[in-house]
Amino acid sequence: MTESTVILVLVVVTALGFDFTNGFHDTANAMATSIATKALRPKVAVALSGILNLIGAFLSVEVALTVSNAVVKIQNSDGTPKESLTADGGEALLLIILAGLIGGIIWNLFTWLLGLPSSSSHALFGGLIGATIAGLGWAGVNWNGDGSKLDGVVGKVLLPAVLSPVIAGAVAAVGTWLIYKFTIGVAQRFTDNGFRWGQIGSASLVSLAHGTNDAQKTMGIITLALIAAGDWTDTKNIPFWVKASCALAIALGTYLGGWRIIRTLGKGLVEIAPPQGLAAESSSAAVILASSHLGFALSTTHVATGSILGSGVGKPGAQVRWRVAGRMVAAWMITLPSAAVVGALMWWVSDVIGGLTGAIVIFVLLLAAAGAMYLRSRQTPIDHNNVNDEWDASSAEDTREPAKTGV
């Protein structure tokens, strides 16, 4: 085995690891409301979401090979890697991807530890941007596109991040308001039962859409790495094992359930009743599908959070915990730069050490960081048993969490 083959294996394993964190980080987007309103038992909800993510991932036949082009210039427009990066068996490109993925995973795990629903796409893009700046300089980043379409870091990442939660929130607020208006005079037990069914349906749609959207990104990244290393040449198709392993990784991650994040989204922001859950998930599903129809890139997480907030705003007399929302928005704003810093650091470390050893060292650093955060999470475990506990009873403990450290 040559040196670059070993690095390629590390990239594939890390990419699947990222896909896995992408899964459990985003379970909440689809299922937090159904779990909070007890429309589904927690374990059933994550199983359903996992299966739908698996199906969704297999449905994405279209190749997402150019996914990185939106933010960094490491590929040509047909999806092949830049020639300048593929000398030495593609080691230069593989290192950028590896460092970027590690940046994304570490940030995903850190926000999960804090129970904050940050965007996995932002973490991935941030990591790649950081590693690219470190490896190729500022000019390696596609900041603004060429002005012919919505493109670049600004067009594909920053603007949608500002707009999408607002849109989703407005839609959910209108939906919630209409639902409550239309069901005045109907007994609550009768409405709640009906709305639970609607909620399960709309949440399932969100899960399916998530599988098709998010698993593709990792598939594209792994295929890019394979092409860089010379193990694959077809830019129109991806190897079947890549698709199958990415689909499984995201589904397993989803099934594991990011209970900390589910708790924040389902219980922390708003006390959700079934009608609000239906409005929130319908808004998320509609906004996600309409956006991908119009080629308007966005983060499922931002949409889901905006929708849940909106469902709190739209219900007369509902309580919205704006402090929790504020913490989330803060996390969104720092996700991209923080993942970028980690990605850049990783690239430098591996570059200083050099070659295969450098790649192995940053991989070990990733394992160490992941292990440490997992152990830390065991001190205040949140799982399917206590995910629905009253929010305020635990809030005293919650504020003691060092929310702003390590950033």
Place this chain on the structure above:
Amino acid sequence: MSNLGFALEGAWKVLAAGLVLGAGLPALFALGIRSLAWGAGGEAEDSHARPNQFGTVLGYVLFAIVILGVLLGITFIVASGFGKTISFDHIFPTIVDK
């Protein structure tokens, strides 16, 4: 046109589609539940009115419309996975190449 222009142009379309499908369909669903309650009468309504068959029928009609909307969504997800999209050029949704 700048990125901001493109983004705002996309945003209002997403908002419009979102309001019709993401708020409109749940609102229809709510009307469906209301009709069912009207159909069931008694315990289902705060007024304890007598059951009315017409409400039940209307309720299921409304649910059918909502389900059609959801099917449209699923078709879109599946179609875009295969590199196709749904066109509304002929009013009726048709699957076309992207």
